[in-house]
Amino acid sequence: MTDRLPGFSTLAVHAGAQPDPTTGARVTPIYQTTSFVFNDADHAASLFGLQAFGNIYTRIGNPTNAVLEERVAALEGGTAGLAVASGHAAQVVVLQQLLRPGDEFIAARKLYGGSINQFTHAFKSFGWNVVWADPDDIGSFERAVTPHTKAIFIESIANPGGSITDIEAISAVARKAAVPLIVDNTLATPYLIRPIDHGADIVVHSLTKFLAGHGNSIGGIIVDAGTFDWSRDNKYPMLSEPRPEYHGIKLHETFGNFAFAIACRVLGLRDLGPALSPFNAFLILTGIETLPLRMQKHCENAKAIAEYLSGHSAVASVSYAGLPSDKYNNLARKYSPKGAGAVFTFSLRGGYDAGVNLVSNLKLFSHLANVGDTRSLVIHPASTTHSQLDDAAKVKSGAAPDVVRLSIGIEDKEDLVADLEQALSA
């Protein structure tokens, strides 16, 4: 036996997948079924009691989805994954395992606008209280810790400004507070950054973006790093205490270092219900096979566009961590040496109106509320994704009125520059 271990690109194609046992089909089939027959009553009871490996019902698990779960877990270097209907669903399911009403979690202020809304309003109504901290000031995370803190939540590359978060510094705060660090790795993907290598305990993704990569499927995933000791004290009873719905099983005792992913499945997904369609899982899996190739092209194009915009007279500033002059360039070199991602913002000297005009003049860039597509995308966050925030919160989250966000696709970069050139001079 050799000690050689497969590399990232090999895992992107193979991890979790194996020729189908019944037909020999090489590509993972779409198991488009709600339910799976039991061998007998004992088999059914074993499956329901979490005592046997197998499938019951697609809300709880599905063989196509399981391949996706193992693949992303392997790419992230985690112990297990759980695919869900969206990135938002992943966040609900994760926090449901960690927080009780009245508890708190600390979140970086620079987040996807949808997450800011979800945390501020929906989670508040569950009694899960978000406490904001500034990722540019690690001390603000330390000062936010209280006896009610149950988790810390950050993005590795933050939306919309593409800033890079110092994961290791915030991980140290989480370890000291004895709470898990949750990292949303959507904009980086594990090709650029593997947060578990830097101290993350849980990784979440909107699969919708670069992982799926083609703008055709909504999906989310949770990856368990296997690094957190859930039984150290009584802070996480979903993991450490007997579960009445499963005959008194203690999930951490029974499942060890992938207990968190199991809790998300059997307590979160089962009871909250945001299951991923197997058809979406199939499309996302197909996308992931080319993740390394696409991310190389996304990053190469993004850097070229950022450089072009930096030199344009209509542009006031460009926020892209891949530029040597950028405030986050040192963090980008440390955490994301293969490229600083392909989502970034720039601001126009003409302010809000110039932003609105630019968006309407572009002919190749699509004006829509998504990122991480093969196609290049543009949006004016202040009037769309971040429109529900007040002006001060817009500025703090990197979505000031004069800011335009780009998600650079994998087209020929000369064509993207030409489109921006005509739109900026129109």
Next chain:
Amino acid sequence: MNHDAYPDNYIRGILNGVKSIAMVGASPVNVRPSYFAFKYLAQRGYDMIPVNPGHVGKLLLGKPFVASLLDIDRPIDMVEIFRNSSHIMPVVDEALRLSLLPKVIWMQLGARDDAAAAKAEAAGLKVVMNRCPKIEYGRLSSEISWMGVNSRTLSSKRAPLPTQGMRLSLDRTSVGGGETAASDRAAKNKSELS
């Protein structure tokens, strides 16, 4: 042996090599992990022997309970200990008194006793601590992949359809990552405290 992280080949060699397993602390209560690990390993073709002095006279899935390892009437390849870390040493001492020594001492997930491990290794036995043989068998065969668990293995061969009593191939290609285990550290800390 470094007991913080086991190479897949070490675990693979043990699970491919042993045939009979005495499970100390096996429970007849069908919601206990020891019960369903016992049941799974029996389904995968291992000769399972339940050891628990509190249940002598009863059967576990058709196999009679014995009170002690010394009461077993045939050679055993592996002793699997389903007890807390503080109860490991007496079981290892008993195993080392057998006329034909077992080849492997295996301590269940959450259990770790480095002194007991050193004693068993000095007598030529292999030791695994803080692992579940059901999870490891499921992982190396990829059967556990149904639950979204990272098997940390790859194969381009057609997967078998598992049937009752069937041994599965554990000889897939191993992959790095995912072996970080908080439970390992926790068990180690507990054994250092006790």
